[in-house]
Amino acid sequence: MPAASLEQLASLCKRRGFIYPSSDIYGGLQGVFDYGPLGVELKNNIINSWWSTNVYARDDMEGLDASILMNRLVWKYSGHEETFNDPLVDCRQCKGRWRADHIKGKCPSCGSSDLTEPRPFNMMFKTAIGPVADSDSFAYLRPETAQGIFANFGNVLATTSRKLPFGIAQVGKAFRNEINPRNFLFRVREFEQMEIEFFVMPGTDEEWHDRWLEDRLSWWESIGVPRSKIQIYDVPKDGLAHYSKRTYDLMYDYPTLGYEEIEGIASRSDYDLGSHSRDQENLGLSAKVSPNRDSVAKLTYYDQANNRHVVPFVIEPSAGVGRCFLAVLSEAYDEQLVKEPAADKVEAVRGALESFAKSVGRNDKMSDEQRDAIMAQAEHIGADLAHNLPQIEQLLAMPGADGIEVGKKLRGVAQPVVDEFYRTVLHLKPHLAPTKVAVFPLKRNHDGLVSMAKGIRSDLQMNANMRTVYDDTGAIGKLYRRQDEIGTPFCVTVDFESLENGTVTVRDRDSMQQERILAKELEQYVREKSR
Numbered sequence: 409m410p411a412a413s414l415e416q417l418a419s420l421c422k423r424r425g426f427i428y429p430s431s432d433i434y435g436g437l438q439g440v441f442d443y444g445p446l447g448v449e450l451k452n453n454i455i456n457s458w459w460s461t462n463v464y465a466r467d468d469m470e471g472l473d474a475s476i477l478m479n480r481l482v483w484k485y486s487g488h489e490e491t492f493n494d495p496l497v498d499c500r501q502c503k504g505r506w507r508a509d510h511i512k513g514k515c516p517s518c519g520s521s522d523l524t525e526p527r528p529f530n531m532m533f534k535t536a537i538g539p540v541a542d543s544d545s546f547a548y549l550r551p552e553t554a555q556g557i558f559a560n561f562g563n564v565l566a567t568t569s570r571k572l573p574f575g576i577a578q579v580g581k582a583f584r585n586e587i588n589p590r591n592f593l594f595r596v597r598e599f600e601q602m603e604i605e606f607f608v609m610p611g612t613d614e615e616w617h618d619r620w621l622e623d624r625l626s627w628w629e630s631i632g633v634p635r636s637k638i639q640i641y642d643v644p645k646d647g648l649a650h651y652s653k654r655t656y657d658l659m660y661d662y663p664t665l666g667y668e669e670i671e672g673i674a675s676r677s678d679y680d681l682g683s684h685s686r687d688q689e690n691l692g693l694s695a696k697v698s699p700n701r702d703s704v705a706k707l708t709y710y711d712q713a714n715n716r717h718v719v720p721f722v723i724e725p726s727a728g729v730g731r732c733f734l735a736v737l738s739e740a741y742d743e744q745l746v747k748e749p750a751a752d753k754v755e756a757v758r759g760a761l762e763s764f765a766k767s768v769g770r771n772d773k774m775s776d777e778q779r780d781a782i783m784a785q786a787e788h789i790g791a792d793l794a795h796n797l798p799q800i801e802q803l804l805a806m807p808g809a810d811g812i813e814v815g816k817k818l819r820g821v822a823q824p825v826v827d828e829f830y831r832t833v834l835h836l837k838p839h840l841a842p843t844k845v846a847v848f849p850l851k852r853n854h855d856g857l858v859s860m861a862k863g864i865r866s867d868l869q870m871n872a873n874m875r876t877v878y879d880d881t882g883a884i885g886k887l888y889r890r891q892d893e894i895g896t897p898f899c900v901t902v903d904f905e906s907l908e909n910g911t912v913t914v915r916d917r918d919s920m921q922q923e924r925i926l927a928k929e930l931e932q933y934v935r936e937k938s939r
């Protein structure tokens with residue numbers, strides 16, 4: 409069952425070290441996040457899966473890693489200086505600043521409708537290059553990785569033997585000064601993009617656009633984001649970006665947010681290569697571009713069969729790593745009842761939940777919105793308590809709830825029941841799981857068990873290149889739960905029989921079934937089961 413809310417995911421990410429707020433020790437920085445030990449593994453695995461499918465599994469792709477800082481002229485001719493704007497409004501009452509198309513004519517902070525007229529706000533971050541910061545020395549942090557690919561089109565063509573159609577793939581940071589970053593990783597100011605610019609003969613672009621749509625949907629499916637959760641939005645003409653001839657937005661059904669863009673697949677025609685070329689009047693461009701007197705290149709392709717130079721058309725599938733990370737976590741997330749808790753335990757929790765709700769109702773230190781939100785959540789949990797009991801931890805983390813004294817009692821009664829009867833599990837595809845294998849010795853103070861378990865850990869990690877952890881800090885049941893919560897597909901236990909015959913038990917995360925296999929066959933076992 410996918411996650412019910414973004415808060416549920418954010419809470420797991422914080423608790424288990426997937427994501428931290430940036431600069432946490434100084435109160436954070438809005439719209440910027442850090443990936444922790446498990447987050448960086450999951451993120452790298454997502455990127456590797458994307459690269460492997462889009463570069464290695466095809467024979468029409470090259471890779472690239474272009475710089476973040478580029479000559480300012482790139483952003484002049486790409487059209488970003490002029491058009492990469494969001495509509496900004498100010499609230500005259502509380503001085504809040506908002507993106508006009510994200511609020512419905514009312515200030516979300518104070519509720520006033522006394523707003524200024526929307527005006528364009530350019531989202532590119534500026535920085536100074538070199539020791540003197542004057543009007544000539546600035547550069548932009550790139551707002552998309554795409555322009556690094558267009559600027560290198562001629563280089564890649566000259567240094568490889570590629571013929572059309574072919575593509576260039578790139579993964580890298582992009583920066584946007586979003587007016588209101590929000591919704592955890594969904595809208596941030598610093599993020600990573602996985603982008604492809606696929607160059608085709610003019611006239612074949614519509615066919616390739618549809619082929620890429622299918623290919624991208626297959627990849628989403630392969631990482632556990634099913635087609636049934638993605639809607640294809642054919643962006644209407646008046647909603648298209650300045651470079652686009654046609655765009656399919658893939659809209660994923662995010663918890664809390666509903667359908668929002670996870671990837672854009674744009675048909676960019678000859679706009680970008682044409683914009684960055686000199687002598688445009690002789691190129692037969694179909695896109696409307698600004699005259700370019702600065703470029704030293706003609707970004708064309710020599711069509712040998714017809715003895716002519718053409719400016720290729722471009723299909724661009726572009727996905728954000730953070731939005732992908734959220735979708736993958738959301739699909740994998742599950743809270744399961746492992747065995748039915750005794751009725752008296754559930755009733756004890758119900759009593760504590762009711763006292764908590766009464767106390768919230770009487771509390772005058774929180775805002776009305778906070779109180780309504782907490783009461784609604786408490787009511788939702790109480791309606792099917794045996795099933796929703798694990799959500800009590802998120803209830804207690806809601807804004808305003810930390811001031812409720814009886815919350816501590818509720819946690820004290822609920823937590824042992826959650827630990828004993830429930831598990832949170834991430835059913836991540838094994839190739840994405842941050843940790844592939846966890847190894848436990850049955851006893852932590854037995855030299856033989858510890859040494860064999862540590863040997864398995866280092867063998868799998870160093871020789872088989874599988875992220876493997878060793879843990880002996882609790883009872884085996886508790887260690888299983890800990891690994892379930894971070895999506896580790898296999899837990900290996902070394903016991904006394906292991907010392908006698910070289911076998912270990914392997915417990916499967918999803919079925920919770922165990923089997924005994926030879927330790928020396930673990931690598932092959934994990935590889936086969938991970939396919």
Ligand code: GAP
Nearest residue numbers: 552554594595596599670671672726727728731
């Ligand atoms: N080169 C095309 C391009 O950048 P885009 O639709 O602006 O197109 C592509 O961005 C993808 O980048 C989006 O589908 C989304 O996944 C991600 N993205 C864009 N802005 C973002 C933001 N502020 N925070 C997180 N991800 C973002």
